Amino acid sequence: MRSVAAILTIGVLIHFAATPTLAGLQAGAAVVDVTPTQLPVLVNGGMLSRSVDTVKTPVNARAIVLDDGKERLAIVVVDSCMMPRPLLDDAKALAALRTGIRADHMLISATHTHTAPSSLSCLGTDADPNYVPFLRDKLAEAIAAAEANLEPARVGWAVGNAAEFTALRRWIRRPDRIVNDPFGNPTVRANMHAGANWDDVTGESGPEDPDLSIISIQATDGRPIAVLANFSMHYFSDQALSADYFGLFSEGLKSKLTVEGDTSHPPFVGIMSHGCSGDIWRRDYTTSPPTEPAKTIDSFANELVKIALDAIGTIQYDEDATLAMAERRLTLNYRVPSAQRLEWAQKIVDAMGDRPPKNTTEVYAREQVILHQRQSTEVVVQALRIGDIGIATTPTETYALTGLKLKAQSPLKNTMVIELANGGDGYIPPPEQHFLGGYNTWAARSAGLEIQAEPKITEAALQLLEQVAGSPREEYQQSRGPSAEAILAAKPIAYYRLDEFAAPHAVDSSGHHRDAVYEPGVVFFLEGPQSDKFCQEGETNRAAHFAGGRLRAHMQDLGDQYSVSMWFWNGMPDEAREVSGWLFSHGPDHGLGSNSDHLGLGGTEHPGKLIFRHGGAGAKTEVGKTTIPRWTWNHVVFERDGEFVRVYLNGQQQPEIGVKLPSGLLSPRKQVFWGGRGDNESNWEGRLDEIAVFPRVLSTEEIKTLAGQ
Known part of the structure; x- marks a missing residue:
């Protein structure tokens, strides 16, 4: 083991010595296919376990590497529902051996497609044992491939208004229409899609975020290298295996921005990252009947591409952008079951034996036992700066309100928030939302973190933004008309x-x-x-x-x-x-x-x-x-x-x-x-x-x- 470690250390030193450091911003991008080679494969995104043996669209890892001569960092967005922190830590360590990038300068996030191979055990679905090591290696490959494509670059920011394509899915129920949770208690005062029946509800439980945020990266001659987009819309829904609208958007941008006939440069890379979408979906329940902004997944993605292209056309680019990145690891407690609930859950789990859950009751019973065994977990929060552009991350399914908090208080005027980054730690409702109950609050690995997880993660992200910006946060105050x-x-x-x-x-x-x-x-x-x-x-x-x-x-x-x-x-x-x-x-x-x-x-x-x-x-x-x-x-x-x-x-x-x-x-x-x-x-x-x-x-x-x- 010592000799192996020594060889790896020598390899890293050789790599750093061989990696040139040039003044000015450089960027490289690459796409690596992470579609499983072994089928059938388990698929995340549902209450119960399922597997598929067909591929509708490839699933990919799309990577960008940036270097300003002093700092080098990587951003990877993967067509996955969620990825666990230990898997991503392993992938980053492997990538660090192959590149000149520190592991804590790598951001790896999931798009949250519900039709991708399972790499994280959650609710009724386990991680696919064959896919996890395959994905780990492919993530490292994507970072190395993007680094190999580094070239002088410039960067710019824009925001498009995509309000018609996102809406609140979590609505507040009337006080006389409260329903039971999986544990048999009448706690569900708010829930997903309750707005489909206006007679049951009093209104939405939070705001939406209409911003389609764009970071555009070009070569110094204006040739597009990559676009990193960010949008708060949960998923569209597609047949497995599929990259959902995230992949269609990325390929749509590629078709529009690729320089025709150019074979002398690496291909353009379009990327759609997941904004804060824990309480968001595409259907607008404020209209009767509820409306959807597009009839098909293709038209939905194509309309977002049009908004992005219009925004990109307004960008002024910066060739001298500098970089900074910071990371913090927090230990957060799980909301573990009471002795009475644990006894209830253990009886159900014992009766199940080794088989997976067959219904919601069994799912949540098993989750109680797992939370009790684990008690707490480690989460990763990051912030990075590209010139005057900020990116904050959460490792969770985060409500739109949390994203708005971070954007409004960020010391960097232009800020996007990428969720499900560096881990997949479930929903973190703001504390007041726990009082209203609902699926997003039911204790499980999908929503098991402590009630104060949201303010703790938000504060950590703000402190990291202050660190990379070198300036204090904005004190939010609504303007006075x-x-x-x-x-x-x-x-x-x-x-x-x-x-x-x-x-x-x-x-x-x-x-x-x-x-x-x-x-x-x-x-x-x-x-x-x-x-x-x-x-x-x-x-x-x-x-x-x-x-x-x-x-x-x-x-x-x-x-x-x-x-x-x-x-x-x-x-x-x-x-x-x-x-x-x-x-x-x-x-x-x-x-x-x-x-x-x-x-x-x-x-x-x-x-x-x-x-x-x-x-x-x-x-x-x-x-x-x-x-x-x-x-x-x-x-x-x-x-x-x-x-x-x-x-x-x-x-x-x-x-x-x-x-x-x-x-x-x-x-x-x-x-x-x-x-x-x-x-x-x-x-x-x-x-x-x-x-x-x-x-x-x-x-x-x-x-x-x-x-x-």
Whole structure:
């Protein structure tokens, strides 16, 4: 063993000595076929094990090597569902022996096609024992082949808008339509594809990312060498074995950018890497019936190629780009089963013997035993810089929100996020999403990391981006359009834009430092109202979606004259319950005070109309005039003027509700709630945004202005 190690060390030294170091950026690219030579082969991507003996399209490893004279790094994207870290560590070590590249300067990611050979054991499918060593060798071969093609190069960045080709697949279910998880517990408040039935849901559980990001690499004479694209769309679905739309996109780019008749240079390499797509798919459930942007996988890929080509045509290239790359390894715990669940699982696994699982119950029982045995795992996070372009990685199936967090806070203006890189560690929902349950949260190797895995991996990636950029991260703050400025000009004592990435605090943008607190049951960064008025330069206005939780604050100096301005979007159908949801409440927690105020939206009683109640049980309901459609943004002002209450809708001069109360007294408690009442009865199910509190009665002209008119 010592002699072998010595030979390998000498080989590495000889290779480094023989590798020229030239000033200026160099790039090389290559494609290596990783289609298995032994069929049938196990295939990842389903709940239960399956194998296939046919090949519809080849599956490939597509590699780029970059060198700036000081640093050399490799980026490889593989047509695979997921690849385990130990396999990739072995492949990198082997590639390091064959090249002048350090193992920690190699990024290897999966496209996440669900029709590729299995190299990772997950759910009901084991890794194919014949394919794993074959793939390891091919990955090293791809890196060496790309390095052999190094030549002087230049690099540029562009982004195309592909919003029509991606959408949220994870939707929030109504509180009365919760279903059971595989362990028999009613925990599924959100799940994939629930939006197919509008009657069951209140809205999407997060934002989407429409960016088709492009890193284009050319020879110094303008000849295309490679394009690395990145897009957040889970997979299209195809017959196995297949590279899915990722491979079709890559080949489509090659057909468009290859210089015809050029046999003196290496072939152009197109690459589609996987963006943050854990809660993303192609079907848009916001339309009825749900729509798909393309009828076939070919047309889907071809349309993305057109968007990419248009973006590439706008690029200005940099021939002097320098490189940097950094890596961090984290130990993360698994969410291991309780003693009771482990006992349940072990009985099922013992009865199975050596055979693979035959149903979902057996799958998740076996997963509990495996998580218990492993307890924790190591994950790899990376960041790299190519000139002013950044790439961050996650080793997981990552929600679109996480990718948006990294892009918005990156110290590098141009940043893409590649998921399932350097490992395949399953879904990492943001912590608030665990509260809503669903497949993406069920403890297994497909989603077994600790609840805090997402913020830990996100923070590690941001720190690495800071390291390679040599500058601090951006502090995200939503831009202020004219409507936001109008609210501030009216001098609120608190102003909540609800543009946060995460709990627990809703930041007070008024400057008075009255931050509010989100309770569990709220998700973040959904699209809000009037982006063109609340934000600048095309930025999307952001809102929070309430799914049983509330926003709460103490208003110590709120007197008997005040106004609350807010935007609301109702997700509940009128027939779901008596009150669709309570928007605002001023009074005690855990109950209803005799002098408390409550503003809500009617359900089976007074469907779709604003309602107001003063006091506790048996209080009279005051009802508005206008029926408000579900899933539409509306503006409301609640105004307390001593004994008088007035409620204004969408800037109208005449109030929807106007009532004189028998007493002008307010509750002595200073608790204020949005998205629910003090007693948590019929809390809001939908989005809220741009909440402002004023210590006075607003004029009708101010109300009109706050409504964006």
